[in-house]
Amino acid sequence: xxxxxxxxxxxxxxxxxxxxxxxxxxxxxxxxxxxxxxxxxxxxxxxxxxxxxxxxxxxxxxxxxxxxxxxxxxxxxxxxxxxxxxxxxxxxxxxxxxxxxxxxxxxxxxxxxxxxxxxxxxxxxxxxxxxxxxxxxxxxxxxxxxxxxxxxxxxxxxxxxxxxxxxxxxxxxxxxxxxxxxxxxxxxxxxxxxxxxxxxxxxxxxxxxxxxxxxxxxxxxxxxxxxxxxxxxxxxxxxxxxxxxxxxxxxxxxxxxxxxxxxxxxxxxxxxxxxxxxxxxxxxxxxxxxxxxxxxxxxxxxxxxxxxxxxxxxxxxxxxxxxxxxxxxxxxxxxxxxxxxxxxxxxxxxxxxxxxxxxxxxxxxxxxxxxxxxxxxxxxxxxxxxxxxxxxxxxxxxxxxxxxxxxxxxxxxxxxxxxxxxxxxxxxxxxxxxxxxxxxxxxxxxxxxxxxxxxxxxxxxxxxxxxxxxxxxxxxxxxxxxxxxxxxxxxxxxxxxxxxxxxxxxxxxxxxxxxxxxxxxxxxxxxxxxxxx
Numbered sequence: 464x465x466x467x468x469x470x471x472x473x474x475x476x477x478x479x480x481x482x483x484x485x486x487x488x489x490x491x492x493x494x495x496x497x498x499x500x501x502x503x504x505x506x507x508x509x510x511x512x513x514x515x516x517x518x519x520x521x522x523x524x525x526x527x528x529x530x531x532x533x534x535x536x537x538x539x540x541x542x543x544x545x546x547x548x549x550x551x552x553x554x555x556x557x558x559x560x561x562x563x564x565x566x567x568x569x570x571x572x573x574x575x576x577x578x579x580x581x582x583x584x585x586x587x588x589x590x591x592x593x594x595x596x597x598x599x600x601x602x603x604x605x606x607x608x609x610x611x612x613x614x615x616x617x618x619x620x621x622x623x624x625x626x627x628x629x630x631x632x633x634x635x636x637x638x639x640x641x642x643x644x645x646x647x648x649x650x651x652x653x654x655x656x657x658x659x660x661x662x663x664x665x666x667x668x669x670x671x672x673x674x675x676x677x678x679x680x681x682x683x684x685x686x687x688x689x690x691x692x693x694x695x696x697x698x699x700x701x702x703x704x705x706x707x708x709x710x711x712x713x714x715x716x717x718x719x720x721x722x723x724x725x726x727x728x729x730x731x732x733x734x735x736x737x738x739x740x741x742x743x744x745x746x747x748x749x750x751x752x753x754x755x756x757x758x759x760x761x762x763x764x765x766x767x768x769x770x771x772x773x774x775x776x777x778x779x780x781x782x783x784x785x786x787x788x789x790x791x792x793x794x795x796x797x798x799x800x801x802x803x804x805x806x807x808x809x810x811x812x813x814x815x816x817x818x819x820x821x822x823x824x825x826x827x828x829x830x831x832x833x834x835x836x837x838x839x840x841x842x843x844x845x846x847x848x849x850x851x852x853x854x855x856x857x858x859x860x861x862x863x864x865x866x867x868x869x870x871x872x873x874x875x876x877x878x879x880x881x882x883x884x885x886x887x888x889x890x891x892x893x894x895x896x897x898x899x900x901x902x903x904x905x906x907x908x909x910x911x912x913x914x915x916x917x918x919x920x921x922x923x924x925x926x927x928x929x930x931x932x933x934x935x936x937x938x939x940x941x942x943x944x945x946x947x948x949x950x951x952x953x954x955x956x957x958x959x960x961x962x963x964x965x966x967x968x969x970x971x972x973x974x975x976x977x978x979x980x981x982x983x984x985x986x987x988x989x990x991x992x993x994x995x996x
Contacts, residue, residue, distance in 0.1 A: 503607055504616075507607060507612075507616055508616065510618070510622055513608065513622070513625075513626050513629060514629075516604050516607070517604065517629045517632060517633065519600060520597075520600055520601055520604060520632075520633055520636050521636070521697075521698065521766075521767070522773070523548065523596070523597045523600055523636075524548045524549065524597070524636075524766045525547075525548070525549070525766055525767060525768055525773045525775065525778055526547075526773055526775055527543045527544065527546055527547045527775050527776075527777060528543060531772075531773065531774030531775060532544070532774035532775050532776055532780075532865075532866065533776065537593075537596055538589060538592045538593060538596065540585065540588070540589075541585050541586070541588075541589045542569075542776075543776065544775060544776025544777045544780075544781065545569075545586060545589060545776075545777070546589045546592070546593055546777070547593070547775050547776070547777020547778055547781070548593050548594075548597065548766075548777070548778075549766060549777060549778045549779075549781075549871050549939070550776075550777030550778060550781045551586065551589055551590035551593055551777070552590060552643060552647075552939055553781075553782070553937075553939050554572075554575060554586055554590075555575065555586075555587070555590060555647055555942065555977065556939045556940065556941060556942045556943065557937060557939065557941055557942070558572070558575035558576050558805075559575045559576065559578065559942050559951075560941040560942050560945060560951070560958075561807075561808050561810035561811055561932075561941070561945075561956075561958035561959075561961070562807055562808070562811050562932065562936050562937060562941045563576070563805050563806070563807055563808075563937065564576050564805070564806060564807070564808060564834060564837050564843060564959075564960060565785075565804050565805050565837070566788075566803060566804050566805075566806075566837065566838050566839065566840045567804050567838075568838065570585050570586070571584050571585065571586065572586065573837060576837070576960055576961070577960065577961075577962065577963035578952070578961060578962055578963070578970040578971075578974050579963060580974075580977065580978070581978065581996065582978035582979065582980060582981040582984075582992065582996045583980075583981045584978075584980075587977055587978065587980055588980040588981075588982055588983075590647070591648065591651075591979070591980045591983060592980075594640045594643055594644050597636070597637075597640045598637055598640050598641065598654060599654070601633045601634070601636050601637035601640070602637070602654060602655060602656045602658070603656075604629075604630075604633045605630060605633055605634070605637075605655075605656035606656045606660070608626050608629065608630050608633075609656075613626065627687065628687065628688075628689070630687075631684040631687035631688050632688065632698060632699050634680050634683070634684045635680075635681070635684055635688065635699045635703060635704055635707070636699065637680065638676075638677045638680040638681050638684075638707065639707060641653075641673060641676060641677050641680075642677050642707060642710070642711060644673065645670060645673045645674060645677065645718060646714070646718075646943055647976070647977050648976060648977055648978075648979060648993070649670050649673075649718075649976045649993060650667055650668060650669055650670050650673070650979075650991075650993070651667065651668065651673070651979065651990070652664075652665035652666065652667055652668065652987065652989070652990065653665060653666075653668035653672065653673065653676060664987045664988070664989050665987070665989065666989050667989055667990050667991060670718050670719060671718075671719050673718075674711065674715065674718050674719050677707075677711055678708070678711060681704045681707055681708045681711070682708070684704060685701055685704040685705065685708070686701070688700050688701040688703070688704055689701060690738070691705075691734075691737040691738045691739065691763075692737070692738035692739065692760075693738075696754060696759055696762075696765075697754070697759075697762070697764070697765040697766065697767045697870060699764055702733075702734055702737055702738075702739065702763045702764075703763055703764040703874065705730040705731075705733045705734050705737075706730070706731075706734055706763045706764065706874040706878075706879065707874075708726075708727075708730040709727050709730040709731040709734065709879070709882060710874075710882075711723075712724070712726040712727035712730070713727040713731075713882060713885070713886065713947070714943060714946075714947055715727075716947075717946055717947055717975075722889070724886050724889045724890060724891025724892075725891050725892055726891075727882070727886050727891050728883075728886045728887075728891040728892035728893055729892075731879055731882050731883050731886060732883070732892070732893065734763065734876070734879040735876070735879055735880060735883055735901060739760060739761060739763060739876040739879075740760045740761065740876065741761055741876055741877060741904060741905070741908055742756075742757050742758040742760065742761045742908075743757055743908075744757075744821075744908075745821045745822055745908055745909060746821060746824070746850075747854055748761065748872065748875070749848050749849045749850060749869060750850055750852060750853055750854060750869065751770075751797060751850070751851045751852055751853050751858070751859040751860075751867065751868035751869050752853040752854060752868070753765075753869060753870050753872075754767065754870050756853070756854050758872075759870075761872070761875045761876045761877065762870070762872045762874070762875050762876075763874035763875055763876060763878075763879065764872075764873050764874040765870045765871060765872045765873060765874075765875075766778070766870060766871040766873060767870050768780070768866075768867055768868060768869060768870055768871065769860065769866075769868055770851070770859045770860045770861030770865070770866040770867055770868045771860050771861055771866070773866075774861075774865075774866045775866070778867070778871060779849055779851075779867040779868075779869035779870070779871050780865070780866050780867040782848075782849040782867075782869075782871075782937065783796055783797070783798055783849045783850065783851050783867045783869065784798055784800070784801055784802045784867075785801075785802045785804040785805045786801070786804070786805050786806060786845055786846050786847070786848075786849070787800075787801025787802065787803070787845070788801045788802070788803025788804070788840040788841075788845065789803065789826075789828075789829045789830060789840055789841045789845065790828050790829040791826055791828075791845060791847070793864070794858075795847075795850070795852075796847070796849075796850050796851055796852070797850060797851030797852040797857075797858035797859050797864065797867075798851055798858075798864045798865070798867070799863060799864030799865060800864075803840040804840070805846075806830070806840065806842075806843040806844060806845045806846060807825070807843060807844055807845075807846055807936075808834060808843060808958055808959045808960070809832050809833055809834075809843075809959060810958035810959060811932060811936060812825060812832060812844055814929045814932050814933055815933060816915070819910060819915065820909050820910060820915075820933065821908075821909050821910070821911065822909050822933050822934060822936075823933075824846055824847045824848050825844040825845070825846060825847075826844065826845035826846070826847050827844055827845075829841055830842075830843065830844050830845055831843070832844060833959070834959055834960060834965070835965070837960060846936075846937060848936070848937055849867070849869055849937075850869075851864070851867040851868060851869060872938065873939070877905050877908075877934055877935070878931075878934075878935060878940070880901035880902065880904060880905050881901070881902065881905065881927060881930060881931050881934065881935075883897065883898060883901050884898035884899075884901055884902050884922065884927055885924065885927045888922070888923065888924050888927065889924075895919055895922065898922060899917070899918075899919060899922060902917060902922065902927075902930065903916040903917065905930070905934055906930075909933070909934070924948065928944060928945075928948050928950070931944050932944075946975050951974075951975055952969070952970045952971060952972045952973075952974050952975055953969050953970070953972055954969035957969070971995060973993070973994050973995025973996070974995070976993045977993070978992060978993055978996035979991075979992055979993060979996075
């Protein structure tokens with residue numbers, strides 16, 4: 464059903480001795496020792512091991528340990544579901560913005576919306592550790608698939624060609640995680656397959672060095688990846704590399720102080736003219752069968768989830784269960800019960816024309832628009848965006864309704880369309896007519912007709928920021944967008960409970976980056992804390 468991740472995702476390779484350690488804390492962990500590498504040599508005598516290892520790399524974006532949904536975690540010291548890649552990234556990208564608040568009192572979870580997090584935050588440490596863990600697995604795959612290694616194993620030409628393609632995918636996945644490091648933390652240790660395999664303390668790379676590394680990796684592998692839409696879903700293809708390059712360049716001024724909008728235009732223009740198409744129905748993009756119902760034609764890169772084979776309390780299981788509470792009927796979402804946690808603020812609600820836009824999936828029965836008490840789930844409109852049902856209303860594959868089948872669209876075409884318009888407005892290239900066309904294609908789907916299409920006089924950066932919220936809310940983009948537009952911290956944009964004040968308050972600009980976790984700095988004296996923490 465879900466291709467590479469599902470049938471072989473549970474394969475346990477001996478090469479992952481590092482993965483089986485009880486805790487991954489920081490970027491100075493040692494890599495597999497010589498005894499582990501001997502085990503790897505035995506493992507890779509089986510040609511299928513290369514495919515299995517690649518599956519593990521994709522699985523790293525979905526699963527949390529060696530058994531699902533919990534019990535043998537990759538990362539200890541936190542609830543296993545909270546350590547899941549997409550869940551951790553979503554918390555940092557969405558709970559810190561106008562798009563989401565959470566009712567729970569789990570540890571320091573509310574600090575994200577209040578902008579009061581610290582370097583000792585367990586959730587920040589878990590996400591940092593998850594990114595680190597993913598990078599290390601990618602590095603080990605690249606170490607085990609060099610020409611020298613393949614020669615020593617007498618790998619035949621046909622398999623070698625396939626493995627070279629796998630290497631390009633592994634480098635893309637590593638670049639994705641380093642982009643997340645750059646976007647969230649700014650400056651971290653840079654470890655590659657060329658780094659020592661004995662215990663060592665990496666030097667801290669600057670933001671510019673991380674930017675340059677991600678850029679170089681993506682440029683190097685883009686042509687080695689399959690053409691857009693031709694790789695087995697949901698594996699990365701050339702379009703995924705183009706999209707990540709576009710996002711890297713679009714945010715370059717934030718990351719390095721130097722705009723790269725013309726470069727952003729080059730790659731986003733490749734995407735909007737490539738083999739992708741908007742899904743016919745916005746709501747179905749977030750259904751359990753979004754890998755087969757036509758939505759997948761819009762997905763440039765997605766993380767696959769399956770209610771039986773990738774059980775986790777993170778990912779889209781979290782995004783389906785956590786927003787359901789109050790008077791909401793869990794059966795309508797294909798689940799056995801809601802977790803009564805996340806909902807949104809009036810700042811997002813007020814960006815919509817109530818009742819006209821199909822993207823306006825607010826649940827209001829018994830919910831108040833204004834949030835008097837964040838801990839009360841019924842304060843704030845709920846969002847019914849993620850549904851573990853198919854287009855016929857049938858629930859997902861898990862007969863108990865615990866775990867979701869919904870794939871997570873990390874990159875999709877509608878995002879690229881809106882990026883094109885923004886890049887045009889920032890002087891990167893393109894034409895107003897094309898920018899309007901792409902924006903209005905997104906709006907035509909949203910409203911079901913051209914009646915709400917915009918004109919050239921209405922196309923400006925403020926409109927684009929609001930349209931991105933309407934189209935992409937709860938998909939992990941909002942924090943990055945607000946920072947790029949200068950509205951995440953400070954007083955330029957205030958939303959309810961920002962700064963731990965009911966009507967909102969300015970927050971310090973240093974919070975545009977998260978702190979390097981205290982655990983990481985304690986383990987590696989080469990790391991320097993981000994200013995302000």
